[in-house]
Each structure stands twice: as C-alpha cells, then as structure tokens.
Amino acid sequence: MWDYSDKVFDHFMNPRNVGAVENPDGVGEVGSMACGDALRLTFRLDAEERIAEAKFQTFGCGSAIASSSVLTEMVHGLTLKEASAITNEDIAKELDGLPREKMHCSVMGREALEAAMIDYYKRLGRDVPCDLIQQDTIICQCFDVKKDTVREAIFNHRLETIEDVTNHTKAGGGCKECHHDIGDLLRDCWDKIENGEDTGTVNSEANSEENAEAKTPEEGTGGLQALGTMASADSGPQPVEFKPEDAEIVGRIQELLDQDIAPNLHRDGGDIEFVRFHNNNVFVRLTGSCAACRSSEVTIKTVVEAQLREFVSEELTVIEVSQ
C-alpha cells in the first residue's frame, strides 16, 4: 500500500469542489479515459478577474482525486497569473507529499489548470500571455529534460520503451525516479498513435539536436534554484543548482570536493565540477584529463561517491553528466 499523508486521505475521502462550474470562463482537460487517468478542470472569474470558483471531475486514482481537490482550493481567489505559478510540486506539498509513484497525479492537476487558462484566452480570442503559462514540465530532473521533448521523441522516432527514450533524450538515465512518468507518457503517446491522432511531424535530425541541447543539466533549472556562487572546482565560480533547504549539505559537499577530491584529481591533470544537487543526487562533471578517461565511471564511484558517502551522507549518489 502507498504511504499516503492524512491530507491525501482527507481530500480523497471528502473531495472539495467536485463537478463542473456553470458557464465556466475556462475549461481544461488532460489525460485519457483509456489510460484510466483523466481530469477536467473548470473555473469562473469574478469581476476583479480572480478565480471565484474552480471545480474538477476526474477519472483516476485517490491521488488524482486528492491532487485535483486541493488544487481547486489553492487557486481560489488567485489571479490567473498567480495561479499559473503553482507547480505540481506545490500541489504535492500542499498535500503533505505524494508517493513518488503518484507524483504524476499532481502533474496532471497542473496541466489541467494550464489547459483551462489557455482555453480562457482562446475563448476571448486573445493571445495567451507568455509569462502566464509555465515552462513545459520537466519530466526528468536528473537531465533537465522536458515532457514535450520526450513526447516529441516518442512520436518522431516511434520509441517503445523507457530505454529507447533514455537513448534518445537521456531522460531516465540517472536515478530512475522519472521512469514511472516516462512509462505513462509512452502509454499516452502510443494510444494516440494507435488511434491515428495527430502525433506531430515524423522528423528529424533537427529535433534530435534540439533534444540533445535540452538535456544538458546545466541549462535551465528543472525546478531547482541556482543560489549563490559556490566555487566549483573548475575555472571560476559556477553556480551550483540546488533547493534552498539543501544549502547546508551542498556546502559540505562543495567543501569536500574542493579540499580533498579535486586536489587528488589535479595531480593527474583532471578536475571536477559540482553542477547540481537534487534528491540526494550529486551531479558532477569531470573535466581535464578525467573527462577523457575511460575509467571515469570508476573514479566517480570509488573516489567521489565513496568519499561523499563516508564524510557527508550515506544517502548520496553521484551521477556524472557530460558537457
């Protein structure tokens, strides 16, 4: 059984705002009934253009019901701009957390909200303000790969497995936490392919290059924040991406890298750069001679990860990222 919070149970057992808003200003629908996960969100604005009422109808599991229910409460009284800042992580946080395997339910909530806002502007015949709609969801935090990038790769290359997706986009090639979401996306895309729905243009090297660019973790933030300029071991200080609550552990990792690990690599003409910290995953880039070294994987595991686990936390996993 999943480990649900009391709040998830509460919203599942007593869902708020179920149904459809009468004469809605915006309607958003995501998911597919065939997959067993679908959500319809409707809202109405008041005279001050704040969300006066939001309701949902869902065909999904308890987490989908709880996520939708709490979302309708979260958006109440907000302007569309304020509502657009709500992320799926905010939804999960409001529920005091969701099991990792159920995070996609919160993603569905955020997507339905976004779809409803887009619908609102379309009904008015107005352009959707760029800053209103969030950046495309990051599906793989390890490699900063967007959901659209993976969707496009699946359609364009008719990818069938998570391994295929990893080979094309790098998504899923790290901690594997995103495998569930990639699996869902594969099913969703293949439903569309088999139903003969529009699945985009089958193409192209250009897209592949675009995907390759999108996957470098140092671009974009993937929901993380680049705080300060903790000196990396490379030339000049580079900001390490991490969440504010991880500042202390990031500082300890940086200290160990700078004072013990990097000096050892320097002796062989190599170096190491701390790129990002997320969910106890330490993303590093080897540079200098280490970058070209065939045994870089061994260095990562037996030197970097072993020392970080011994002196900082046994929970840490070190993942090498490329340029």
Ligand code: FES
């Ligand atoms: S989140 Fe995708 S591999 Fe870690």
